[in-house]
Amino acid sequence: MDFKKIPVKIYGLLALFLALAIASGILFGRILVNHSFVVSYAKGNYQPAKEEGLLTLNVPESYLPYYNLGNVAFEKEDYNSAIGYYTRALSLYPVGQKECDIRINLALSMCYSIDFDNLTTQDSLDSAQVILYKARDILLTNKWATENGAGHRDDDAQQLKEDIDRMLEQLQNPNGDDSQNDPNQDEEDKDDGENSDDSDKSNNQTEKEKRQKDKLDRNKKDALEERRQDQDFLDKYGSQGDGEDAAGIGEKGGSYKPW
Template identity: 45%
Template sequence: MTKSELRAEKKKLKKEEKQKDKARIAAEKKKDREEFFKIEDPIGFMKIIDIISVVLLVISLFLGIRYLINSVFVYKYNHGGYEAGNYNVKLEEFLSKLNIPEGYVPYYNAGNASYQNGDYDSAISYYKDALESHPTEKKECDIRVNLALAMLKKIDFDHLETEKQKANAIRQLQSARNVLVEKGCADPYGTNGHDPEAEQLKQDIDKMLEELGAEPEPPENESDEQQQGGQGEQEEKQKSFREEQLEKDLNEQKEDSMKERREADNQKQYSGDSSSGSQSGDGSNDLNEKNW
């Protein structure tokens, strides 16, 4: 065979080997896929599928019922389905017992219904429960505005005759103001709150406080921080006073010890001088007696 024929034969063999390798690799991949998706227990697998289907169905029914109940309540609330002062909060109370997504919604709706019924204590309680159910930032400001309004409704502005009544009104106004500024819905010192309704209500409360001869107090967390800061400064002062007193006592003890040591050294030196004087006298007598 010629060289060209040999080269052609080698190329042909290499090509056949490559094709065999590709076929082998493809067969191995197919086998791996079949083993991966192979179901050893088809009956058990179908049971698992049935359980998952039932769970999904229950969740779907649950969410559907929640949406339906809430929609009915909101529709009647907004379209006069309830007579004034006769809002039914039982539907929302039922939803609040279910751990649903956006758990603040039933409390918020029940608070609104109680507010319309004139039951401001219940409204305040529902709004506080709604705040504890992790609402979104926008909804939290809405809840805080309604909570502050319910707190203001508890004030009888027509009967503020005694100092005690005025003090109670001022305290309630300040509490409502703190509700608005606690999370930045209203600005405690300016007009830069991120919710316009909360900011406007805060300004109205400030005017009410001014009419009663009171000034807005700083938020409770700031006053706590200032109080803690004052206590810290007082503790620092007490600590430095104790350190100064201790240092003074140590210096006095040190001076007393040095004084006692000097007195002892003086006493020792005096005794040494006396003994040396007597010894020198005896020695002189001996020398005089001895004639060297």
């Protein structure tokens, strides 16, 4: 066979075929690596090194490894790292429900990053409110949640937004009138007013502040832990999906779970 007579276009086709074969091999390798990560994650064995390897030549669905690494950081209670990973994932244009999943996890990470037990100064209170407002805005983007609940696109995003609203209300009015919500508080305040002198007022104020702090902490825990404990939420976000995602990169999960 005379190779000199082979048309140039044949060489071009061979080069294209070789490039496609290499690309297919890389994609298949990514699928295997991600699947191994998902299986290990489901067993509670977090292996971020596997997913970090996918950050190189990170196509298609370039947000995927950042989302999964965010989940690992969240499970390890490294909320600042989780925030970084989820923020990076959002910057890479996830689509549809995947965008919502990332936004929910990012907002949750921001909420958990607040040390509610040590909001002892006005600066710390202000910082906490700034974080909560940012988390709230993340959920409101693209109407995954809405201000009044009308027309929201995702029930879990809307519920989390309302939980954040309650936390903000407590932070903004820590010494407000709780008589409608706490009958015992009302009786204690009444007794304080009937049996006080200058010294007693100081002691009563200290006790009242302590009660308010305890209530704030309870509300915070209720608002956040409800997201984990609510069975409907866990049914949607706490269990593995039933197959590979649209691009075949990995198994579809949800909040706290990898794709």
